[in-house]
Amino acid sequence: MITSINDNNKDFFQMVFEVVKLIPSGRATSYGAIANYLGAKRSSRMVGWAMNTAHSNPEIPAHRVVNRNGLLTGKMHFQTLTLMQELLEKEGIIVKDDKIVNFKAVFWNPMEELA
């Protein structure tokens, strides 16, 4: 459970980090899901923006965050283009053509898991 979500002292990107860090291995979520969980579903771009700053933080499993299509849109921001896919496959997530095949199965909804 994230207690800091309701803590307005933390910035938006900080809250995003908290959620992303709680994503279990072998699961993945979407920017929209996080944005929605944070009460800013209209600002899904902000989640992406937050992740942009997150790629510098080794504690943030950014590879588990993809867009609503399960597409690895941010793979280009990783150290290597294949790193994101490798990490996902390493966790049991099947990635094909830069997108998560069984995305629906591995989808991790913070609203349900953290509610």
Next chain:
DNA sequence: GCAGTGACGGATA
């Protein structure tokens, strides 16, 4: 201060 841009999402055609 204005305009362009971005790891997106949803609605519409």
Next chain:
DNA sequence: GTATCCGCCACTG
């Protein structure tokens, strides 16, 4: 199912 458009908020030039 694919293609476009718009909104969203923050950052950069």
